Amino acid sequence: MSERKATIASRVGLHARPASIFAAAVGELPLEVTISLETDPAEDAMDASSILSLMSLGAANGDVVVLRAEGDGADAALDSLVKILETDLDAE
Amino acid sequence: MIGIVVVSHSPKLARAAVELALEMVGVAGPAIAIAAGAGEGVTGTDAFKVAEAIAEVSSPEGVLVMMDLGSAVMSAEMALEFLEDPDIPVRLSSAPFVEGLMAAVVRAAGGATLAEVEREARGALGAKQSHLGDEDPAGLTVDTGPAAEHTIEVTLLNPDGLHARPVSMLITALSTLEATVTVANLRTGQAPVPANSPTALLTVGARKGDTISVAAAGRQAVEALEAVSDLVGKGFGELGTVPARAPEPSPAQPQARPASGALSSGPLSSGPLSSGPLGVSPGLAVGPIVRMPEPLDEPGPVAELPVSEREAAADRIVAASASVALTLREKAARVSGAARGILDATALMAEDPGLIDAAVSRVTGQGDVPERAVWAAVGEVAAVFTQQGGLLAARIPDLNDVRNRIVSELLGRPAPGLPDRSEPYVLVARDLAPADTALIDPAVCRAIVTVEGGPTSHTAILARALGLPAVVAVRDALDLPEGSVVIVDGTTGEIVVDPTDDQMVRAEEQIGRVATFDGTGQTRDGHRVQLLANVASPDSVAEAIEAKAEGVGLFRTEFCFLDHAEAPGLDEQVAAYRQVFAAFPGRKVTIRTLDAGADKPLAFVTAADEVNPALGIRGYRTAWRRPELLDTQLQAIATAAAAEDAVVGVMAPMIATVDEAVDFAARCAAHGLHNVGVMIETPAAAITAGPILERVDFASLGTNDLAQYTMAADRLMGELALLNDPWQPAVLRMIREACQAGLAAEKPVGVCGEAAADPMLAAILVGLGATSLSMSPRALGGVAELLGAVTVDQCRDAAVAAADAGSTGAARSAAAALLEPARA
DSSP: EEEEEOOOOSSSSHHHHHHHHHHHHHSSSSSSSEEEEESSSGGEEEEEOHHHHHHTTTTOOOOOEEEESSTHHHHHHHHHHHHTSSOGGOOO | OEEEEEEEEOOOHHHHHHHHHTTTTTGGGOEEEEEEETTOOOOOOHHHHHHHHHHHHHOTTTTEEEEEEEEEHHHHHHHHHOOSSSTEEEEOOOHHHHHHHHHHHHHHHHHHHHHHHHHHHGGGGGHHHHHOOOOSSSTOOOOOOOOOSSSEEEEOOOOSSSSSHHHHHHHHHHOOOOOOOOETTTTEEEEEEEEHHHHHHHHOOOTTTOOOEEEESTTHHHHHHHHHHHHHEEEEEEEEGGGSOOOOOSSSOOOOOOOSSTTTTOOOOOOOOOOOOOEEEOOOOEEEEOOOOOOOOOOOOOOOOOOOHHHHHHHHHHHHHHHHHHHHHHHHHHHHHHHHHHHHHHHHTTTOOHHHHHHHHHHHHHHOOHHHHHHHHHHHHHHHHHHHOOHHHHTTTHHHHHHHHHHHHHTTTOOOOSSOOSOOEEEEEEEHHHHHHHHTTTTTTEEEEEEOOTTTSSHHHHHHHHOOOEEEEEGGGGSSSSSEEEETTTTEEEEEEEEEHHHHHHHHHHHHHHOOOOSOOOTTTOOEEEEOOOOGGGGGGHHHHHTTOSEEEEOOHHHHHHTTTOOOOOOHHHHHHHHHHHSSSEEEEEEOOOOOTTTTTOOSSSSSSSSSSSSOOGGGGGHOOOOOHHHHHHHHHHHHHHSSSSEEEEEEEOOOOOHHHHHHHHHHHHHTOOSSEEOOSSHHHEEEHHHHHHHHSEEEEHHHHHHHTTTOOOOOOOGGTTTTTTTTHHHHHHHHHHHHHHHHHTTTTEEEEEGSSHHHHHHHHHHHHHHHEEEEEGHHHHHHHHHHHHHHHHHHHHHHHHHHSSSHHHHHHHHHTTTGGGGO
16 A cells, blocks of 8 residues: 655645546546545545545645555556645646 | 415426416515425325425415315315314315416415405406406406595506506505505596405506506595505506616607517516516627526436346446536537636546446445436535535535436436537526536527526626626516527617517617727717726737727736746836837826735735735735835836836725825835826725825726725625626715716726726716726727717716616616617
8 A cells, every 4th residue: 555645735725626637637547546634544535536525525725635545556656646736736 | 364275286387386476476475385296206186285285384364275176176175184273264265276376375465364365366367357358257246345535547657557566566555554445447447446356456457558547445545545656656666677678669760679579568577576687798689599408307206126127227327427428528628718627527527436336326226216316426425515615515506517417318308508509599598507608609609598697697797708698587588489589689688589570680780780989988979088998918908909999097017927926027017018008109008006915816915814805915005015016116117108108197006095195106206107096996095085186196996896895795706796786876876976076176087997898887987977987998899889879968867866776776777768868
């Protein structure tokens, strides 16, 4: 199991546009990735490819989330996902 | 007040009948309960439901039961045997369903007894029978009371005469008075009818211009006649809607009138709470009607799926979701910007793995049919969103859109949302959701007509942005048949259904004529009003010149600062400002210093943690924190102005005190800038415009912020749009305050907000005393044209009427009436 922490950079938090960009990126990976708030227990982690789950996670700007994945290439995949979360997607 | 139970085979029929009846009485109607359908979506009636409905609305004064037909009567009779409280009087009415219900609701709202209501309902066919010439109309044999002691004759002024709504107002007004009143139509010579009976009053058939004789007896007879006279004299409150209807035909200028359509003047076309059709985005368009598909209802419960069929049913959900997502992605590929983002996100939601899993497990686990499974699965997500509130709750409409699309796909119905057309059409909808409007293509959608909505609704704002004519609050719009050709006038709110050839020719001529501006703004009688352009960056200068703007009334400088981590340097600013100044040699260019904060945050001047940014460090206040930014900018403006020939004025945003104006003028003077002004965007500045104008050379009204602060209503909240309307009389009075100060000081006061782009409002602003109007270049033609068609006195009269009006609707109506010749 690989695990990464990321700080949400988008001003509005992990909301509509940022969430859709992130969910689409996760959806393209051949891995199952979960996401949870740093403050929540690991068993509450949700499917990171689900835009609805991402939105209901309610991660605000500055919140820290934990990404988890298992399997080949998990580390590289998580690194790329962290990069997306730590970019202010609204500013683009 | 008695209670009313409506028994019908069809829940839809019952709801529609109740809705229609309640339109007559507004909010203060009697308690009504519906017992309709035999449950499980089956047409029929159910005695238990009727009994429950009676219990629900029971009152000591009694309950009247209205039924549609056949077994409804039997169910209602049986229900009487189940009643828990035998002391409540309950009557079953033999009245006609629709007419009777309407009459009963009106009478019950007026506080009549069970027996009176029942009798009224039973006689409710009278109006129709009398109109159609049937023998012996029922219900007209009501006693007209003792001989009248007082009589008046009054002439009806309102466009539709004594139709349903005025009748209901009349009865309500008289219901509290101790008087017996009768009404007779002198034109028809028919016998007087009692004025407490809606059906009887409707048979009077009094039209606009008819004189009615009103007789009253009893202790308060005089008061009763005064009440009637007052209502008639005020046209039952309907005179204000005249401009929204077809203009009166005049021999000199034949005018289009609604031909045969439901929209002409049907008595039910304007309920008591609505202001009738309202043009909210100016312009004229012709096209066939295309209706938005009606929204979906929740799929009713049906039998559990057998286990053997569940897997196939689950596969249908996956297929439907994929198909919806694909359609949405295809649509996304055809648009750009924000619309594309919305559609991409919606596509992701449509095939959200969590959502699909939840729906599929409802099918495989408990045997739900796919459409119900999807409906319920989305409902669960929506509940989470609702609970979290805020931004998430705001996404619920998108979620419901996804649900509707998938369920429609499963049911094989047309996808909800904007129709896919390539030929021009007029869009008719109950209301438009933002997701729909994002896709409207002004090249094919020629006009928008909606049942709901007001002048500041989403539809109205969008239509104006797209330059599409729009009419809202057209209550019977959905009755217009798909495909029939209509002429839509978004200025007057008039809709002509199935126009004649003549009307078509005239409309097309008018559409072909593009309003242009000749470069000199003035009223018909030569009162000069400078018409200027708002310019947001050097890129938009060409458009302003193309539109023949007399100059620039608002040159926004934020473009220089956006996307910068730190303020731009002097040279960069000088170069940018020179580009705009150079385009207007010898012309006025009013440049505004940096206006950051609130909805325009800039990293280097605004703090991210303000609780209430609209009331925080914004506008001129940012200079408190970073005075050197303002000094650099003023230096850049002075340098650029010296290098070019434009007549440069410089103004500060968001001034609230005289001291700020003095401070700004001093800073400008230090940089050699002498034509100095301030923006009046706060009520504080509007009210103290006199002393402010003693210290500066000019002022410019920012109407968007002035409306926001006057009405204490956040501009960015759609829900507050009705308050954030520059037509609010309070805002108009603020503007007047500032303009009058300008006239007294003999210093120019212009308007550079959104308001100046609305031609009718532009005329009001001129009437209030504005000396120049600055707007987006595309609005110049329309504003110049209207101003050129009216006199300055007309503008002044309209301004007085609008500022004195009691509401935005009344302000618009009054202005439209007084500026009317402009549209002839």
